[in-house]
Amino acid sequence: xxxxxxxIKNRLVEKFGEALTNFEESHGMLSFHxxxxxxxxxxxxxxxxxxLQFRFLSDLTAVHYPDQKGAELAVVYHLHAFVPNVRLRFKxxxxxxxxxxxxxxxxxxxxxxxxxxxxxxFGVDFVGHPNLIRILNVDxxxxxxxxxxxxxxxxxxxxxxxxxxxxxxxxxx
Amino acid sequence: xxEQQHIKLPEGSIEKQTSTLNLGPTHPxxxxxxxxxxxxxxxxxxxxxxxxxxxxxxxxKIAERRPYYQITPLTDRLNYCSAPINNIGWHLTVEKxxxxxxxxxxxxxxxxxxELARITDHLICNSVIGVDSGxxxxxxxxxxxxxxxxxxxxxxxxxxxxxxxxxVGGFERNFTPVAFQKIEKFLAxxxxxxxxxxxxxxxxxxxxxxxxxxxxxxxxxxxNYGFTGPNLRATGVDYDxxxxxxxxxxxxxxxxxxxxxxxxxxxxxLVRNAEMWQSLGIIRQAMDKIKQLPEHEYxxxxxxxxxxxxxDVYTKMEALIYHFKIVMGETDILPGELYNPVEGANGELxxxxxxxxxxxxxxxxxxxxxxIYYQAYPEMVKGAMLSDAIICMSSLNLIxxxxxx
Numbered sequence: 001x002x003x004x005x006x007x008i009k010n011r012l013v014e015k016f017g018e019a020l021t022n023f024e025e026s027h028g029m030l031s032f033h034x035x036x037x038x039x040x041x042x043x044x045x046x047x048x049x050x051x052l053q054f055r056f057l058s059d060l061t062a063v064h065y066p067d068q069k070g071a072e073l074a075v076v077y078h079l080h081a082f083v084p085n086v087r088l089r090f091k092x093x094x095x096x097x098x099x100x101x102x103x104x105x106x107x108x109x110x111x112x113x114x115x116x117x118x119x120x121x122f123g124v125d126f127v128g129h130p131n132l133i134r135i136l137n138v139d140x141x142x143x144x145x146x147x148x149x150x151x152x153x154x155x156x157x158x159x160x161x162x163x164x165x166x167x168x169x170x171x172x173x
Numbered sequence: 174x175x176e177q178q179h180i181k182l183p184e185g186s187i188e189k190q191t192s193t194l195n196l197g198p199t200h201p202x203x204x205x206x207x208x209x210x211x212x213x214x215x216x217x218x219x220x221x222x223x224x225x226x227x228x229x230x231x232x233x234k235i236a237e238r239r240p241y242y243q244i245t246p247l248t249d250r251l252n253y254c255s256a257p258i259n260n261i262g263w264h265l266t267v268e269k270x271x272x273x274x275x276x277x278x279x280x281x282x283x284x285x286x287x288e289l290a291r292i293t294d295h296l297i298c299n300s301v302i303g304v305d306s307g308x309x310x311x312x313x314x315x316x317x318x319x320x321x322x323x324x325x326x327x328x329x330x331x332x333x334x335x336x337x338x339x340x341v342g343g344f345e346r347n348f349t350p351v352a353f354q355k356i357e358k359f360l361a362x363x364x365x366x367x368x369x370x371x372x373x374x375x376x377x378x379x380x381x382x383x384x385x386x387x388x389x390x391x392x393x394x395x396x397n398y399g400f401t402g403p404n405l406r407a408t409g410v411d412y413d414x415x416x417x418x419x420x421x422x423x424x425x426x427x428x429x430x431x432x433x434x435x436x437x438x439x440x441x442x443l444v445r446n447a448e449m450w451q452s453l454g455i456i457r458q459a460m461d462k463i464k465q466l467p468e469h470e471y472x473x474x475x476x477x478x479x480x481x482x483x484x485d486v487y488t489k490m491e492a493l494i495y496h497f498k499i500v501m502g503e504t505d506i507l508p509g510e511l512y513n514p515v516e517g518a519n520g521e522l523x524x525x526x527x528x529x530x531x532x533x534x535x536x537x538x539x540x541x542x543x544x545i546y547y548q549a550y551p552e553m554v555k556g557a558m559l560s561d562a563i564i565c566m567s568s569l570n571l572i573x574x575x576x577x578x
Contacts (some may be wrong), residue, residue, distance in 0.1 A: 078512055109548070110397065114399075137226065137229065152235065
């Protein structure tokens with residue numbers, strides 16, 4: 001029996017009810033949003049259930065949405081079930097002022113460095129992480145460079161007028 | 174016998190101490206810029222603390238400001254031992270987002286290039302295991318055949334190491350007859366070389382004793398640590414993205430996935446060698462398949478994303494408009510979100526792309542396989558000798574560029 005996205009969705013709704021939202025399927029992959037308090041419960045459920053077996057964490061990263069007040073940071077998990085060969089993605093959103101999310105490093109050893117990287121670039125504070133320090137940037141850095149408030153080029157500079165070429169002015173961030 | 178036979182060492186004296194050894198950041202045996210702080214008890218490793226990030230270049234941030242076609246050169250500099258796989262992986266990601274169907278011939282040409290890249294990557298990794306265990310000959314011997322592959326790249330795209338090969342939709346130009354001749358030459362000469370390389374190492378008593386049982390990891394731990402590629406397959410898990418989620422028409426080819434059993438350095442070596450044979454078989458099949466397809470097809474018909482011919486730009490209005498829009502990065506990409514994995518030479522290379530419909534990605538994250546599995550290194554070398562730690566590191570196929578992005 002092959003595992004369908006429909007079945008995964010039904011099992012999740014059965015277990016967590018209304019807590020999980022925004023179910024969608026894009027490019028063949030099921031994705032949904034979960035409350036940040038439930039991230040470990042959702043992962044553990046997907047890991048343990050005999051018919052699901054999502055036991056491989058492919059990727060963990062974050063995205064910054066500065067316009068969503070109170071839910072600026074999204075932590076994105078990509079899970080993979082090897083035997084039925086199905087992937088899924090889920091996101092948890094957190095306030096940028098209180099970016100506390102439970103760590104997945106107890107369940108997946110691989111989450112250790114992925115979470116350190118996410119902390120390094122977005123400042124997500126993974127609660128319970130054994131060694132949450134910067135990994136790629138220098139230790140002295142006091143900001144989180146992948147957040148959208150750090151543009152690569154100063155948009156306010158006036159000595160360079162290239163609005164004709166799609167840069168500067170009102171275009172772009 | 175008196176009671177004063179043994180000198181009693183006080184607490185904290187030399188007998189109880191361990192010494193700290195810095196392996197890296199510029200140690201020749203690390204083959205890249207990363208540091209390992211080893212806590213040594215004599216020759217044995219008590220604990221290892223890897224430090225990475227010495228050549229971090231903020232690719233994910235830079236990508237948020239670049240039009241899609243300008244991100245390809247960034248991917249070159251991830252795993253620079255097999256840059257074409259990264260390039261084509263990125264093109265496939267954008268094509269998947271846009272829903273572009275490439276002709277079969279483009280898929281097969283891409284397969285040829287990706288498998289050549291896989292061979293060169295495995296070649297370097299395996300011969301470097303030899304170098305680190307004291308056998309330099311194999312490395313020098315196979316290096317001249319990597320040169321043949323680099324000449325093929327040069328013939329196709331003009332560059333050798335950081336290739337920037339292909340475009341969204343296909344290749345920038347058709348393969349020349351010379352390119353096919355060079356591929357044929359490589360296919361004719363390489364099997365004998367690989368055979369000889371295997372004769373040098375596979376049943377070599379010294380090599381076997383240096384590598385067997387060194388740096389082993391169980392399949393369960395490897396999966397928990399997010400291992401992919403040859404390192405995972407050496408533990409006995411037959412996971413390969415080319416089979417699990419076929420891309421670029423890999424489903425049309427006959428090949429097998431070699432697996433090991435113990436996950437040690439020797440198994441990783443054997444798996445890579447066996448994969449090179451499989452890759453040769455795939456290239457041979459692709460060359461045969463291409464002969465039955467129309468010769469002039471080397472890109473998909475997507476004028477809004479694929480640069481038109483220079484002749485057309487000078488003579489045709491539409492071509493000029495498209496050329497201008499593409500070069501200026503004014504072609505908007507559809508909004509969407511996807512995760513697209515390809516089988517890189519050292520594991521699952523994933524592109525997590527979020528597009529908000531603008532000229533550049535809203536967010537692009539590279540799942541870099543060696544960044545993810547390098548964290549298992551302290552566990553793998555705990556209790557091992559220093560010299561074992563070094564060949565364990567080279568057998569993991571760590572590429573500093575990919576580690577640090």
